Amino acid sequence: MITLKKIINDPEAVVPEMVDGLVRAYPQILEQIPDTTAVVRTDKASMTGKVAVISGGGSGHEPTHAGFVGKGMLSAAVCGQVFTSPTPDQIYEAIKASDQGRGVFMVVKNYSGDVMNFDMAKDMAEMDDIQVASIVVDDDIAVENSLYTQGRRGVAGTLFMHKILGNAAQNGASLEELSKLAAAVLPCINTVAVALSAATVPEAGKPGFTLAEDEIEYGVGIHSEPGYRREKLRPSKDLVAELLEKLDDSLHLDPAKQYAVLVNGMGATPLMEQYIFSHDLFDALAKSKSRQPLPKLAT
Amino acid sequence: MITLKKIINDPEAVVPEMVDGLVRAYPQILEQIPDTTAVVRTDKASMTGKVAVISGGGSGHEPTHAGFVGKGMLSAAVCGQVFTSPTPDQIYEAIKASDQGRGVFMVVKNYSGDVMNFDMAKDMAEMDDIQVASIVVDDDIAVENSLYTQGRRGVAGTLFMHKILGNAAQNGASLEELSKLAAAVLPCINTVAVALSAATVPEAGKPGFTLAEDEIEYGVGIHSEPGYRREKLRPSKDLVAELLEKLDDSLHLDPAKQYAVLVNGMGATPLMEQYIFSHDLFDALAKSKSRQPLPKLAT
Numbered sequence: 001m002i003t004l005k006k007i008i009n010d011p012e013a014v015v016p017e018m019v020d021g022l023v024r025a026y027p028q029i030l031e032q033i034p035d036t037t038a039v040v041r042t043d044k045a046s047m048t049g050k051v052a053v054i055s056g057g058g059s060g061h062e063p064t065h066a067g068f069v070g071k072g073m074l075s076a077a078v079c080g081q082v083f084t085s086p087t088p089d090q091i092y093e094a095i096k097a098s099d100q101g102r103g104v105f106m107v108v109k110n111y112s113g114d115v116m117n118f119d120m121a122k123d124m125a126e127m128d129d130i131q132v133a134s135i136v137v138d139d140d141i142a143v144e145n146s147l148y149t150q151g152r153r154g155v156a157g158t159l160f161m162h163k164i165l166g167n168a169a170q171n172g173a174s175l176e177e178l179s180k181l182a183a184a185v186l187p188c189i190n191t192v193a194v195a196l197s198a199a200t201v202p203e204a205g206k207p208g209f210t211l212a213e214d215e216i217e218y219g220v221g222i223h224s225e226p227g228y229r230r231e232k233l234r235p236s237k238d239l240v241a242e243l244l245e246k247l248d249d250s251l252h253l254d255p256a257k258q259y260a261v262l263v264n265g266m267g268a269t270p271l272m273e274q275y276i277f278s279h280d281l282f283d284a285l286a287k288s289k290s291r292q293p294l295p296k297l298a299t
Numbered sequence: 300m301i302t303l304k305k306i307i308n309d310p311e312a313v314v315p316e317m318v319d320g321l322v323r324a325y326p327q328i329l330e331q332i333p334d335t336t337a338v339v340r341t342d343k344a345s346m347t348g349k350v351a352v353i354s355g356g357g358s359g360h361e362p363t364h365a366g367f368v369g370k371g372m373l374s375a376a377v378c379g380q381v382f383t384s385p386t387p388d389q390i391y392e393a394i395k396a397s398d399q400g401r402g403v404f405m406v407v408k409n410y411s412g413d414v415m416n417f418d419m420a421k422d423m424a425e426m427d428d429i430q431v432a433s434i435v436v437d438d439d440i441a442v443e444n445s446l447y448t449q450g451r452r453g454v455a456g457t458l459f460m461h462k463i464l465g466n467a468a469q470n471g472a473s474l475e476e477l478s479k480l481a482a483a484v485l486p487c488i489n490t491v492a493v494a495l496s497a498a499t500v501p502e503a504g505k506p507g508f509t510l511a512e513d514e515i516e517y518g519v520g521i522h523s524e525p526g527y528r529r530e531k532l533r534p535s536k537d538l539v540a541e542l543l544e545k546l547d548d549s550l551h552l553d554p555a556k557q558y559a560v561l562v563n564g565m566g567a568t569p570l571m572e573q574y575i576f577s578h579d580l581f582d583a584l585a586k587s588k589s590r591q592p593l594p595k596l597a598t
Contacts (some may be wrong), residue, residue: 005512007572009534009579016593017535018571021578025562045396061569213304235308236316244371263324267569271361272317273306279320 004205008139011205015059019079021067029070035249038064038086038094040076047075050171051178052098055107055162056091057114058083060199061222061267073166074107083223091121095130103131103175105182107161109136109154119210133175135182137161139189141230141250142219153221156264157189192246193266195220195227217250222266236273237280244284255288303504309505315359318378321365326582328369332505336384337393338365339375346374350468350477351397354406354412354461355390357382359498360521360566367458372465382522384412390420394429402430404473404481406460408453409437432474434481436460438488440549441518441527452520455563491545492565493538494519494526494529521565535572536579543583554587 008014019037023030030039038056042049055065056078065077075098080086102200104125108118115136122132138149139157146153164185165178173181195217198207202268208224216234219227234242247253263281265274307313318336322329329338337598340346354364355377364376374397379385394403403424409415414435421431437448438456445452464477472480494516497506507523510516515533518526533541540593546575562580564573 005532007495007535007538007568007576009536014575015569017578018574021574021576021581024581025574025577054470060571060573067570196306233304236306237308239306268567269306270566271366272313272359275317275320275324275361276308276313277306277320278324279316282320282323 004200006200015079015081017068018059018062026037033076033093033097036078036090036093037080038076038078038090038097039069040094040097041069041071043071046071046170047098047100049102049172050075050100051102051175052076052095052100052104053107053162053165053169053172053178054078054091054094054098054104055158056080056086056094056118057109058085058223064156064158065162068162072170073162075104075214085111085117086119087118088124091118092124095121095125095132096128099125099130101145103133105165105169105175105178106132106134107158107165107182108134108136108153109158110136111148111154112150113148114154133179135161135165135179135186137186137189139191140193140219140221140222141183141190141246142192143226146221146224147225149221149225153225154189155193155222156262156266157191159262160189160260161185166234188251190247190251191262192218192243193220193222193227194218194243195266196233197225197268198224198267199266218246236277237283240277240280240284244281244288253288259286303499305499314378314380317358317361318365329365332375332392332396335377335389335392336379337375337377337389337396338368339393339396340368340370342370345370345469346397346399348401348471349374349399350401350472350474351375351394351399351403351462351577352406352461352468352477353377353390353393353397353403355379355385355393355417355458356408356410357384357522363455364461365459367461367465371469372411372461374403374468384410384416387419387423387465390417391423394420394424398424398429402432404464404468404474404477405433406481407433407435407458408457409435409450410447410453411449412447413453430474432478432486434460434464434478434575436485436488438490439492439518439520440489440545441491441520442525445520446524447522448520448524454490454492454521455561455565456490458463458561459488459559460484463536487549487550489546490561491517492519492521492526492540493517493542494523494565495532496567497523498565498567517545535576536582539576539579539583543580543587552587560584 031042046183052075054076058080060082076094078086078094098279137154137158138152140153141156216228217230322331351374353375357379359381375393377385377393436453436457437451439452439454497508514527516526
């Protein structure tokens with residue numbers, strides 16, 4: 001029985017069917033690891049002699065993580081059930097499928113289940129004499145601890161870790177070099193979100209929280225975990241000011257330094273709104289660069 | 300006053316702010332044509348000596364069209380107001396900004412306002428001795444005539460026209476060659492949609508139509524124009540069967556021929572659902588290829 005308005009078949013089958021659709025859409029890039037919902041690069045030649053960088057987590061955040069598998073990015077990705085950590089067995093299969101003899105580096109987002117299951121897979125692989133190292137990404141500055149997390153949550157900023165480590169691995173970095181690089185990159189990645197509505201898990205059939213018609217919530221997590229404040233919807237430029245102030249509190253933005261900015265819509269915000277938000281963000285950053293004070297949210 | 304839950308500032312300013320955000324996000328690819336909401340390729344060297352292929356239309360369908368400007372694709376794109384044809388003046392500026400002396404080919408979606416305004420811009424450019432040719436894309440097989448259209452509507456299949464003509468122009472095709480190519484490609488592009496909900500125009504502040512909680516509509520247009528049938532939500536594989544049967548009626552799919560398939564979410568459907576739909580589509584096409592009859596929708 002369909003209990004929510006989504007283009008799916010059986011709610012229990014969304015992940016295997018998604019992975020099948022993905023690998024058949026991009027056969028030149030991806031193949032499925034047999035008997036798993038994990039994917040690995042088709043082009044094995046591009047992996048030869050390199051450390052493999054892998055990642056994974058619950059599904060429902062596409063293109064994260066399977067969409068980031070490819071040359072100079074991830075070697076493999078493990079797709080767990082929706083909003084659920086992948087099992088140690090599946091992660092172990094991804095380690096074995098991607099290892100080229102130089103070891104495997106795992107990028108893990110900071111959720112208790114993910115951290116535990118990737119650690120167990122590491123232990124399993126080490127019994128096979130596969131070298132494994134990892135980093136736990138905790139980029140979400142909104143809140144300390146959360147529903148499924150000790151410490152800060154790992155969210156969209158993880159993309160920078162995939163890209164930076166994936167590129168370094170493609171260029172021949174060793175497992176030890178990747179570990180040092182990951183540790184240096186980690187504190188530089190800071191992320192914060194605002195939500196106009198909540199995500200719906202297919203198996204639950206209803207949104208993770210409810211906001212009034214004119215209400216937004218700052219600092220929510222990617223599984224609809226609570227944020228740090230609710231208020232009435234504001235114009236885009238006020239949202240930019242709020243989130244930038246929060247980032248500045250954490251990063252102490254220095255106009256003399258350069259920053260890479262990622263704006264993303266958590267899978268649901270149309271591109272038009274993301275570009276309008278970007279317009280306001282560029283304006284705010286330009287002001288900041290000219291050493292004017294960062295815009296403050298009028299209260 | 301904000302009348303709808305979107306990340307915007309002034310509803311009247313969404314298009315200029317979107318275009319500004321877009322060109323600042325991709326300065327290596329795009330620049331804004333002064334005093335317009337049109338964009339042109341930054342890399343003029345890649346356009347030199349080539350026929351320019353341009354397109355445009357109402358905004359609200361991003362990444363269409365400005366997102367498809369780049370080498371081997373469009374030379375320029377004109378962003379009209381939301382769901383509103385761009386003005387002849389703006390199209391004329393895009394023609395002038397992209398012409399390299401070998402003429403400009405315009406890809407127009409079949410909406411009365413677009414057809415009229417692109418024609419007027421063509422007349423203006425020809426008075427400047429710029430050669431202009433065009434194709435009107437009418438790929439949506441769902442209905443004949445519609446709210447804003449004589450004949451079939453032009454929708455997502457237009458992407459194939461951008462890609463095929465853009466590539467041919469990049470390889471040196473003349474305006475005449477592009478016209479012949481476009482005429483040959485046109486009848487091959489067939490598109491049909493299903494909607495779970497309607498689009499909302501920022502200036503209107505409410506959806507273009509209303510569907511019950513468990514209701515879908517086949518054949519809707521990209522501005523929430525009426526489709527050909529409403530019914531209860533069905534599993535993804537039934538949606539695939541329905542749309543594929545409709546496409547087969549029009550295209551007479553031949554298992555001996557090869558087809559390119561575009562699955563898109565009209566800007567709102569999450570990737571997970573698009574991949575599940577693709578999974579069902581690949582299954583249905585595989586059956587068709589093995590000369591089994593196409594799956595029919597159980598009624």
